[in-house]
Amino acid sequence: MLDQLRSLVEATGVLGPVTFVLAYVVLTVAFVPGSIPSLAAGALFGPVLGVALTLAGATAGAVTAFEIARRLGRERTKRLLGRRGGAADAWIGARGIGGVVTLRLAPVVPFNALNYAFGLSAVGRRDHAIGTALGIIPGTVAFVALGDSITAPGSTGFVISLGAVIALIAVSTIRGRRTSARSTAAQ
Numbered sequence: 552m553l554d555q556l557r558s559l560v561e562a563t564g565v566l567g568p569v570t571f572v573l574a575y576v577v578l579t580v581a582f583v584p585g586s587i588p589s590l591a592a593g594a595l596f597g598p599v600l601g602v603a604l605t606l607a608g609a610t611a612g613a614v615t616a617f618e619i620a621r622r623l624g625r626e627r628t629k630r631l632l633g634r635r636g637g638a639a640d641a642w643i644g645a646r647g648i649g650g651v652v653t654l655r656l657a658p659v660v661p662f663n664a665l666n667y668a669f670g671l672s673a674v675g676r677r678d679h680a681i682g683t684a685l686g687i688i689p690g691t692v693a694f695v696a697l698g699d700s701i702t703a704p705g706s707t708g709f710v711i712s713l714g715a716v717i718a719l720i721a722v723s724t725i726r727g728r729r730t731s732a733r734s735t736a737a738q
Contacts, residue, residue, distance in 0.1 A: 553594060553702055560595050568596065568604050575608025580616050582663045585609055585687075586694050593698025601695040606684060609691065613666040613683045620670025628671040644673025648682040655686025657723060662687075690719055 560567040575588045588608065592601035643650045651674060654660070660668060669679050696712035703709055 557595055568600065571595070571604050572608040572611065575605065576612040576615055579609060579612025579663055579666065580619070585662050585690075589691060589694035590698035590701065593695035594701055595698075598696055598699045601699060602691055605691045605695055606687065609662075609687055610680065610684045613662075613669075614676075614680050616663065616666035617670040617676070617679050620667040621676075624671050640673045643669070644675075647675065647678035648685070650674065651679055651682025652686040655683060656689070693719055 560571075563570070571588075571592065575585075575592075578588055579585065585605075589601075589605045592605045592608075595601070596604055643654075646653070651669065654665060655662075666683075669683075674682075693712055693715035696708065697716055700706055700709035700712055
């Protein structure tokens with residue numbers, strides 16, 4: 552079945568990758584977990600093209616969600632949050648690309664929700680786009696590699712990529728809990 556899908560994608564020429572990137576954008580805006588299309592990218596396009604297409608689709612989707620939030624809610628959010636929310640807003644705004652990369656590498660908030668949250672924050676458009684593209688590289692490589700090796704579960708590539716995915720999830724969970732504990736202790 553997967554071989555048939557790969558053949559179908561190959562037969563579409565450049566339309567296959569373009570359609571994949573556009574679909575990734577729509578799925579990101581619609582809150583579909585990025586792991587699903589990232590695994591599909593590896594299975595359909597292989598590790599190199601799969602990573603490139605996933606980075607393009609995920610970044611474009613993140614920028615689209617950012618813009619939706621920025622245009623529909625930034626000013627209203629600033630008024631609602633007042634001074635309490637101002638500290639977090641100032642933190643991310645002052646850190647720019649580095650702040651976005653930090654939050655992408657240690658996601659306390661899921662990727663898709665974070666896209667909208669960045670749009671409501673003081674982070675700049677450029678910083679958001681660049682920080683997102685850089686911050687999602689480790690997860691993208693791990694999930695695409697896993698998708699590429701999905702049909703060979705006993706292979707070295709599968710075991711390594713599965714280990715990388717598990718490690719990323721574990722590190723993210725631990726960092727998220729530590730960040731939450733620090734926030735609670737500071738209040």
